[in-house]
Amino acid sequence: MIRDTFYVRPLSSFVIRFMADNPGVWFFHCHIEWHLMQGLALVLVEAPDEIQNTASQQLTDNHIQVCKNIGVPYVGNAAGNSENFLDLTGQNVQQQTIPTGFTKKGIIAMTFTCFSGFLGMVSLATYGLAGISTGEEIELMEDLGIDPEEELEREEQEDGVLHLDNRDSRSSNFAYGITGSEDDKEKESDSNRKNNIKSTVITTQLTGTSDANESSNVHSSHY
16 A cells, blocks of 8 residues: 655645556545545545455455444445446535525625624714814823923914915915915905905094094184
8 A cells, every 4th residue: 555645835736647556445635624524535446346356455344344333335336326336316425515605694794794894984984083172182192291281382383383474475476476266366355345444434433533623623713
């Protein structure tokens, strides 16, 4: 008897060539147990006529008795058919074969998996856009060793510099003749209109005050 073992590396394969010159029943299988349980095995029957004529290849009485006790046929093909060897009706098959397509359990699992993923995305978007409150922000800054007052002063200074930069950029745009969009022009015209109205109201008030002063001077001269 000759035994050969081949090691298959991950994501690889191999080709086996052998000369069938040793009559007998050979069991070709994988050494990984769960692979063998899933059917990764093959029985090679070489020279069945010579097997029957060779005394060393015959079943012993003990072996035959064991097969009878457990109900396993020892005559015929894989299905125990000794009349038509090509008829494999009733042969032992792998139990719980992998079903084709999606099963009910698979559909339910996939549905809840997609639903969980959707809830996770909603949670990330909600908490990401909501921000944190002032109290929580102060607590976080204190935990990180940051002084909230100094951070507030720094932000105010940065805001002041930002406003100044915006004003300078706006003045440079006017200097180079760069105009804004239509919305900016409308906002600018509205602000100019409001300023003109304010100046008109102030001028009217000043004029009314001067007229009142002149009339009081006239009355005082008459007296």
